[in-house]
Amino acid sequence: MTMDRARAEAYPLRRREVVASLIGQRTDLLLVGGLGAPSNDIAAVGDRPNFMPLWGAMGGAAMIGMGLALAQPSKRVLVITGDGEMLMGMGALATIAVKAPGNLSIVVLDNERYGETGGQTTHTSARVDLCGVAEACGIRVVGKVVTAAELEAAKPAILEFAGPCFHVIKVKAEQEEMILPPKDGHYLRDRFRTAVLGAEAAKL
Amino acid sequence: MAEATPWQREIYRVLKAYDVKQVAYVPDAGHAGLIDLCAADNRMKTVVLSTEEEGVAMLAGAWLGGERGVLLMQSSGVGNCINMLSLPRTCGLPLLMLVTMRGEWKEFNPWQIPMGQGTAPVLQQSGSLVFRIDDAKDTADVVDGACRMVFEGCAIGAVQIGQRVIGAKSFGR
Ligand SMILES: Cc1ncc(C[n+]2csc(CCOP(=O)(O)OP(=O)(O)O)c2C)c(N)n1
Numbered sequence: 001m002t003m004d005r006a007r008a009e010a011y012p013l014r015r016r017e018v019v020a021s022l023i024g025q026r027t028d029l030l031l032v033g034g035l036g037a038p039s040n041d042i043a044a045v046g047d048r049p050n051f052m053p054l055w056g057a058m059g060g061a062a063m064i065g066m067g068l069a070l071a072q073p074s075k076r077v078l079v080i081t082g083d084g085e086m087l088m089g090m091g092a093l094a095t096i097a098v099k100a101p102g103n104l105s106i107v108v109l110d111n112e113r114y115g116e117t118g119g120q121t122t123h124t125s126a127r128v129d130l131c132g133v134a135e136a137c138g139i140r141v142v143g144k145v146v147t148a149a150e151l152e153a154a155k156p157a158i159l160e161f162a163g164p165c166f167h168v169i170k171v172k173a174e175q176e177e178m179i180l181p182p183k184d185g186h187y188l189r190d191r192f193r194t195a196v197l198g199a200e201a202a203k204l
Numbered sequence: 205m206a207e208a209t210p211w212q213r214e215i216y217r218v219l220k221a222y223d224v225k226q227v228a229y230v231p232d233a234g235h236a237g238l239i240d241l242c243a244a245d246n247r248m249k250t251v252v253l254s255t256e257e258e259g260v261a262m263l264a265g266a267w268l269g270g271e272r273g274v275l276l277m278q279s280s281g282v283g284n285c286i287n288m289l290s291l292p293r294t295c296g297l298p299l300l301m302l303v304t305m306r307g308e309w310k311e312f313n314p315w316q317i318p319m320g321q322g323t324a325p326v327l328q329q330s331g332s333l334v335f336r337i338d339d340a341k342d343t344a345d346v347v348d349g350a351c352r353m354v355f356e357g358c359a360i361g362a363v364q365i366g367q368r369v370i371g372a373k374s375f376g377r
């Protein structure tokens with residue numbers, strides 16, 4: 001199977017605009033950001049306490065979202081991650097499909113690249129189809145987004161529909177300005193738990 | 205349904221006492237009875253994983269959302285978790301692991317030996333406390349001690365459940 005390097009350079013959607021349009025300034029979403037560019041995209045829209053950016057744990061973003069979704073069933077959990085990160089933990093799609101938390105939504109910003117490490121093509125630049133994987137696993141709501149109109153149409157599913165929801169958003173392969181979220185894990189833990197649990201967060 | 209052994213019932217009782225809500229596992233024969241006890245408990249959320257590191261990530265999310273959890277796996281699964289253990293370590297998240305041992309006393313399967321012998325050092329190198337049960341009568345005490353240090357001491361901790369407790373597999377030999 002050949003990898004098509006040029007294809008992702010022509011995708012119309014820009015990742016920063018996609019993320020801004022999805023999350024705006026919302027503070028009710030529990031946000032998990034996959035390492036690297038997806039977390040930077042969220043930070044570019046605005047860092048916030050209900051945001052857990054990852055700087056490692058590659059392959060773990062979706063499952064962090066799952067544990068969070070099970071613990072907080074009344075809140076919407078949104079995981080925004082990269083294609084490389086999702087490919088590393090693809091088995092999580094099976095695990096999530098089977099447990100099926102209705103409040104979990106996963107968005108893959110698919111630039112068909114390992115952007116962070118020099119832009120090497122990922123499997124999705126060939127014919128590997130993460131939506132196909134999610135569908136085959138039995139994830140309840142699955143969608144692929146390529147155009148601005150498709151993004152608008154998919155927003156209710158990404159942000160509200162009973163899930164689990166899984167969307168691949170094809171984004172233009174491009175290097176964005178580095179806007180880094182905080183990286184101290186203890187700081188991120190404390191502010192996130194305080195945002196979710198209030199004063200209870202101080203209890204072990 | 206696997207009939208739970210007395211020591212598996214003890215573990216279940218301790219997990220309940222510590223209000224453990226999320227139970228993630230890749231099955232091991234040594235955990236079968238405990239898995240069934242947890243699955244039958246509608247106040248526990250049991251999740252079967254496709255690989256053990258999913259459980260490390262999931263329980264990080266659980267704690268960020270205010271719930272305690274436990275990861276059940278066999279010794280070979282510890283090898284699958286190494287990089288993901290950097291998550292609870294870097295973020296200071298409690299993580300309880302119960303590890304049924306293979307690749308030690310009376311092991312007949314050579315493929316289990318490398319990771320069975322590597323379990324404790326790998327865990328320690330990854331920042332985990334390591335506890336061990338070799339006599340079933342110590343189960344409640346050791347698991348209780350581990351839970352206290354993990355959940356109240358905010359630590360990463362693993363309890364190795366020795367093959368002497370579980371009984372060595374022999375495949376009819
Ligand atoms: C276990 C592990 N392997 C490799 C890396 C190096 N690495 C960091 S980011 C990254 C690529 C991420 O690609 P993707 O998720 O598609 O994000 P993008 O930057 O393309 O948006 C890689 C391979 C790592 N941090 N951890």
Ligand SMILES: [Mg+2]
Pocket residue numbers: 082083084109110111112113114115122
């Ligand atoms: Mg990518």
